[in-house]
Amino acid sequence: MVELSDIEMKEADPSSGLQTAGTTTTTSKDDKKDADTLTLDDIKEQVRTIEKAVNSKEPRFILRVLRGLASTRKRLNEDVIRRLILFYYGSNSSEREILLGFAQSVSQPMDVDMEKTVSSPAPATNEKQSVSRPQTSRARAASLPEVDLYIHLIVLLFLIDRNSLKSALDCAKRLVDKTSVLNRRTLDLLSAKCYFYYARIFELNNMLDSIRPFLHSRLRTATLRNDFEGTAVLINLLLRNYLHYNLYSQAQKLVLKSVFPDHASNNEWARYLYYLGRIRAMQLEYTKAHQHLLTATRKAPQQTAIGFRQNAHKFLITVELLLGDIPDKATFKNPQLKRSLDPYYQLTLAVRAGDLSRFKEVLDTFSERFQQEKTWSLIIRLRHNVIKAGIKMISLSYARISFSDVAQKLQLDSPEDAEYIVAKAIRDGVIEASIDHEQGYVQSREITDVYTTREPMNAFHQRIEFCLKVHNESVKAMRYPPKKYNEDLETAQKVYILWCQQQVTLLMIMLLTTPTLLSAKRHDRRLFFSNHKTTTVATTPDEPSYGNMFSNWLSGFLSKDPNNNDKHSSSLGKLALLKSFLSSSSSSTGNDSKLDKIFEFLSASANDGQNKASSSTSKLNGLLQFFGGQGSTSNNLQLAVKLMNIAQGKGGLSSLNSSDLKALSGFVSG
Amino acid sequence: MPIEDLSEEGLPKVPNLELAQLKFLITLQPNNKSLKEKLLNEIKANNMTPFYLECVKDGELSSDEKLVQTMHKANEDKLKELDGKIEDNEKAFGDSEIRESYLAKSQYLCLIGDREQALTWIRKTADKSVALGHRLDLIFYQLRLGLFYMDQDLIARNLDKAKTLVDEGGDWDRRNRMKVYQGLRAMSIRDFKAAAELFLDTVATFTSYELMDYQTFVTYTVICCLLSLERPKLREKVIRGSEILEILHGLPLIKEYLFSLYECRYADFFRCLATIEQDLLVKDRYLAVHASYYVREMRIIAYNQLLQSYSSLTLKGMAQSFGCSENFLDKELSRFIASGRLNCKIDKVRGIIETTRPDSKNFLYQEVIKKGDLLLNRVQKLSRVINI
16 A cells, blocks of 8 residues: 555645645635644544553554544644644653654745744644643643654654655654654554554655665564564565565565564555565466465455555556456456556557557557556566467467468468467467478367366365355454444444355355255355344353254244244234244143143233233233242243233244243143 | 328427437538538528537537527527416416426427426426326437437436336337337447347337337347347247338348348348448447447357358358458458357368357356356455454
8 A cells, every 4th residue: 555655645735735725824714723623633532542442452442543544644734733742742842842843844845924824823722722621631641652653643644745755754763763662562553554654754755775674673573572563564665665676586585584464454465465466476476476466456445545456456467468368358447447557458458369569569658657667577578478369369260270371360470480489389388289390280179178177176166265264264353342332333343244254155155066046045044043043042051952942943933934033923823833832842742731721811811902901910910820820930920921922912932032931831841 | 010101190309310310420421511401401490509509519510600690599589489488377377288388398498409408397397297198208308308419328317217107007109119219228328139129029019200210210120130139039020020021122221131141141141231331330320339349240140150050161162152252251250269259160271160069068167257256356355344
């Protein structure tokens, strides 16, 4: 996403610059004030979240704050920064001065007048605030190194956005100095972000090579401390650093010597795979490169990070072409990618047609662009592929063809040339054919039936493996929240993950067995019930046999009609079901009369449910009598109430848990 | 469909799609004086100021200030008159009269080609209309406007609306009418299969003279059917279809085109195809963009039809039966074979084409892999939320 920040900044820079320059001087000052206050409040809220994270030692919260960084960044301006610094560093004067100095260094070159207008109201409001609010919580907050770093980081982002690279450099140096002194686990995520922007600024200043030793030393520390996010970011930064100077072998060594942490975030993984793909492509390992780049594009964020996706796709397309495949046309049609991929589209068309002259034309037109995008060295390898594609097409269409015809079709100079090239293509396994040198023709072999080879098995295996991996990952990612914690969000996530899991499992089954609709449906149903079971049985883990029996029975009748669930329309129907269950579960047959009595009574109460108000208590007592006169225990009372409810159509069968059923069947069987 | 002209019974030709076709022709032949004159006369006759301005903007006609002024004045007068009527009716009469006057105004706006105004007034009229049939008629107006300007978005939206309304209980006449509109749209977005089905359904009951005359309709039907129907179905519906045959007597080119392919006279067929491409497809507003696609597909169909009957045949023989040179045929076939459209192989040394059987099992396998990968792609995208 380093490329992303390239893009992002280009968008953000002029607009935010204009915004501050324009709006501070014009009439819409009030609106801006509100927006600023809102931004400030948001940042304060984020700081509180950081505090919470530090106190509860839950890095998840910090992750959430950092996720919001992009949107915060877009809303920053001088005023916000100034108020922010004054607010949190009220007591710490030295720190305050330094940060304010940074902030001021931005506004000075822009407009001196504007600075005055901004600076005059700001301290005034601030003083008021500092008087009215208790000093303590704020001071404590600022004393947390995490908060300090976060504010510093915001200032740094602001500097980058304002393009004042010089002071950004100083600021970044200070920031990284701060991180290196501290050794706190809660800092890991924040410092990773700091490294990232540190390297970014050096890149903007064109001094990337100078920070390599620093990155290496930090990487060592991060690895030792098991700081996975930091390790991931640092490895990526180093790789980017090497690739920037085309040091592919060094980058390769780094990849070999270091282990990329499994737990790193998706974005870091996407970056890592992208760099890895580029290295592999350079080293002629196209299959691997293709795999890496494909995963990178899949793992990258789908809505944002357009720049990253564009770049990844450029390499992906090039590698795909090198592999002899033709990329999907839909990729080029994607509105976000369409423009930047246009040269590659032209390239693909040329390769697909196996047209050398056209290929050359494309190379000539776009050579500069390809060089700039660093795909040039890969693309010039494609010339061979164009010929290959041509040969492939010839071997597909012709059973036998003379070399002079081949030469003519591929626009080669002589039949001998054609013979050599065809010979090489056969040796490389591009086409299946044999050459008759005497007669001067090439005979292509019949295409073998792919389905009789092991290839389908391998292909399926590869895909099943992928499904299993996703499935396992989603199982691992399940997390149950503490009770009070923001339940909606978490349940939504849980349901989503569960759903993903189901999808994947379903897919797996479909791949494993013949893809008949029937099996899929049956499986779907089973999944549905296994979920259902967990909810009902979970209440009584100590009575497994009853729980199982109950849930089996429930799922049994549900499977007859899954849509109905247990919302049977008539209460009588429910009772009948319950009765059938009880009669089947109670082994002795002599107690049928008791069973019948209970249900007679229940259905009677269901029938005159209309005038229930009059005699509900008496009915309850009547019911309790059935239960062997032990009406005093609260369990029995509850059970009786539940049964009444069901009978009167108020409650569902699922309100009964298995202990109730056990009690019930106990009564019935005496 | 009897031959006698029933066009009087159809809806009014507003907006007149022939004009759009005329305008399109002028873009193809910018120097054709007679076409321009024809267009200009039509415009003058109906005082179509907005349409005229549009033609001027697109460079089909030269600008004439005086003409614009006179036409504009005529428009103003007419609109004023219509507005006056609307006012009278709003004061004195009930909803149905108001609706009538609204309709008159929208009709006039359609006629002179004022697209935006026409659409707003049609919407206003629709608000006043209660009867299902009336509302459907208004939708047909909008559809025609959409076809006039080739505004696919407008057409798609109104077709959806029309479909729901017809399902609610449109009469047969409107139901058939809608099928023609649908077919025309399907044809203009290269969905020839759907177009063929829809056209065939309405051959016997065609009344949509506001769109095109019956000859054109049959031409379209044949063109779509040849591309998308299998031979047995083609015989049943088209070759033996009495309504189509009746009209085909008057259209020798289309008749020859249809029967030459059906009777395996490939050389004749190719000649017809070439003529049809030049004289019909390229010059048709709806089909021009699809011309090269259509001709390519038709050639593939012809090749396949010939190859089906042979296990092998000489290149020379095939070239003869198609009436083209061996080189051309060789180039064509190798291209189509490589892209998997023809099931055969060329033995260039012996000059023979050998047909191969299509392998459905392997094809299915490839498809499973391809579609499965698409699905996996999506699953992986979903799985991005998973953060261990």
